[in-house]
Amino acid sequence: MAFLQGCAGIAQTTINPLCDKNATEEAITLYYNLQKTAQSGFLFGHQDDLAYGVNWRYEPGRSDVKDVTGDYPGVYGWDLGGLEKKSDKNLDGIPFDKMRQFIIDGKKRGGIITLSWHLDNPLTGKNAWDTTPKSMESVLPGGASHEKYKSWLDEAAKFMLTLKDDKGKLIPILYRPFHELTGDWFWWCKNNGSPEQFKALWKFTVDYYRMKGLHNLIYVYNTSDFVSRADFLEYYPGADYADVLSFDTYEYSPPKPEDTSFIQKCQKQFAIIDDIAKEQHKLIALAETGLEQIPYEKWWTDTLVKAIGQYKISYVLVWRNHGWNEWMNPPHMHYYAPYKGQVSEEDFVDFYNLPNTFFEKDAKALSLYKK
Ligand code: BMA
Numbered sequence: 213m214a215f216l217q218g219c220a221g222i223a224q225t226t227i228n229p230l231c232d233k234n235a236t237e238e239a240i241t242l243y244y245n246l247q248k249t250a251q252s253g254f255l256f257g258h259q260d261d262l263a264y265g266v267n268w269r270y271e272p273g274r275s276d277v278k279d280v281t282g283d284y285p286g287v288y289g290w291d292l293g294g295l296e297k298k299s300d301k302n303l304d305g306i307p308f309d310k311m312r313q314f315i316i317d318g319k320k321r322g323g324i325i326t327l328s329w330h331l332d333n334p335l336t337g338k339n340a341w342d343t344t345p346k347s348m349e350s351v352l353p354g355g356a357s358h359e360k361y362k363s364w365l366d367e368a369a370k371f372m373l374t375l376k377d378d379k380g381k382l383i384p385i386l387y388r389p390f391h392e393l394t395g396d397w398f399w400w401c402k403n404n405g406s407p408e409q410f411k412a413l414w415k416f417t418v419d420y421y422r423m424k425g426l427h428n429l430i431y432v433y434n435t436s437d438f439v440s441r442a443d444f445l446e447y448y449p450g451a452d453y454a455d456v457l458s459f460d461t462y463e464y465s466p467p468k469p470e471d472t473s474f475i476q477k478c479q480k481q482f483a484i485i486d487d488i489a490k491e492q493h494k495l496i497a498l499a500e501t502g503l504e505q506i507p508y509e510k511w512w513t514d515t516l517v518k519a520i521g522q523y524k525i526s527y528v529l530v531w532r533n534h535g536w537n538e539w540m541n542p543p544h545m546h547y548y549a550p551y552k553g554q555v556s557e558e559d560f561v562d563f564y565n566l567p568n569t570f571f572e573k574d575a576k577a578l579s580l581y582k583k
Contacts, residue, residue, distance in 0.1 A: 228493035228494070231452050231453055231454060232422060232431075234427045235428070236381070236382055238377075238382070238383070238581065239382075239427065241384075241581060242581060243430055243455060245578065245580045246526045247495060249570065252568060254527055254570065255287045255526065255527035255528075255570045255571075255575060256287065256528060256530075256570065257286065257288065257529030257530070258275075258276075258287070258289065258530055258548075258549050259289035259291070259500075259529060259530070259532040259548075260304065260306060261284065262274075262317070262318065263306045263310065264533065264534070265279070265533040265549075265551055266535040266547050266554075270310070276533050276549050276551040277571070280551065280552060280557050281560065281571065283564065283571040284318070284323060285323065286323055286324060286571050286572050287323065287324045287529055288314065288315070288324070288326070289327075289531075290306070290311050290315065290326075291304065291328050291330055292327055292328070292329040292330075292331070293340065294308070295331075295368050296332050296364035296367055304534070308371060312371070315375050316376075316378075319377060319383045320378070321572055322575045322577075322579075322580065322581070324527070325375075325383060325384075325386065326386035326387070326388060326432065326527075326529065327385050327386070328388045328389075331364060331368075333347050333399040334347070334350065334360045334364065335350040335351070335356065340398050341398060341399075343397065343401065345404065346404075347400075347404055349405055352412050353412075353416065362420065365417065365421070369421060369426060372385065372421075372426055373424070384429075384581075385428055385429050385430065386432050386456065387429040387431055387432060388432035389417055389418075389431070390413070390414060391460065392436035392500075393435055393436075393447055394435040394444075395436040402446070402447055407446050410449075411447065411449045411450070414453060415453055418431060418449075430456065431456070432454070432455070432456040433448060433456065434460060434499050434500075435458075435459045436459065437459065437461050437477065438459060438481060438484075440484070441484050444484055444485060451493075456495045456526065458485070458496065458499035459485065459498070459499065460498075460499055461474075461477060461498070461501055462500075462502055462504075463501075463502070463503040463515065464504075467508030474503075475518045478501075478520070479521055482498075482523040482525070486523055486524075497527050497528070498527075499527075500530075500531055501516070501529070502548030503515070504546060504548060505544075506550060508556065509555045509556050509558070509559055512559045512562070512563035513559050513562050517566070530549050533547035533549050533551065534546040535547060
């Protein structure tokens with residue numbers, strides 16, 4: 213059910229509807245605009261950007277991305293982990309009251325919001341990384357932790373229903389549930405349940421949010437690395453339950469300019485999701501990526517740009533700038549965007565200046581929230 217819509221400066225684009233037939237006007241508008249802008253470039257996103265960075269915490273207006281480029285990212289990623297236990301802070305220590313304000317402020321400046329949720333394991337009460345067998349099954353209707361799961365969805369919905377703009381309208385959210393599902397490290401990953409169970413979990417969750425009045429969610433289906441079209445689609449809940457097709461992938465190998473394996477794995481996976489997205493009229497994205505500590509000074513223009521290549525992705529997001537992380541084993545610097553003085557700083561400015569990378573000023577100029 214696609215129709216054609218003209219757009220100044222951009223060739224006629226096929227515009228597709230959201231999977232939620234009762235989606236808010238604001239969500240529909242954003243989704244339509246993202247489809248148009250994807251023809252000319254992609255938004256750059258950063259997780260927890262406004263909350264903290266390398267060597268700083270909660271300094272109003274600050275952002276490592278802004279310190280380096282003079283501009284905020286075009287996409288802000290936040291994580292809801294912690295709401296399920298009614299914690300006032302998320303799993304990485306961000307007070308939810310601050311997160312709400314960051315979301316409202318970012319949207320007001322023209323930025324896009326995406327949410328993930330590292331929710332605890334409802335069966336065991338341990339964290340999201342607890343892969344006790346049958347956890348997924350236990351959450352489904354009739355399962356031992358179904359009621360608990362519903363009460364957790366209530367908490368998430370309660371928070372998301374407070375994310376409103378100054379006109380009182382719900383802010384459109386790129387919502388990315390059960391992320392990296394083709395991995396084996398979260399209780400919702402594919403090793404913990406059958407395709408039928410996962411699809412039932414996804415559909416139940418989406419229907420529950422709709423019933424709660426959350427019609428502002430643009431659903432992002434998200435795998436980790438996958439090997440084939442069949443692999444990507446095995447747990448896919450269907451075109452009626454997703455709007456954006458995406459994967460997460462990181463570069464881990466020591467940065468050797470001659471090593472193009474990261475670029476190749478991205479290109480291979482984009483080729484697969486791009487085909488599916490064209491058939492199903494969806495957007496595509498690289499929902500999480502990065503090279504921890506960015507030791508390669510040209511990583512942005514020489515690796516990431518090439519990894520995306522010619523694919524018309526809607527956004528790419530790099531993970532958080534925690535700084536020194538003593539909980540990691542072994543403790544080390546944990547960050548994915550450059551900060552002032554970081555070795556890839558100059559290259560990141562070159563990346564920022566490319567005509568096809570959109571940061572917040574571009575997002576504002578593109579009027580992504582306007583019809
Ligand atoms: C991981 C790391 C962890 C963090 C988690 C959820 O990639 O950054 O430190 O707790 O994401 O944000």
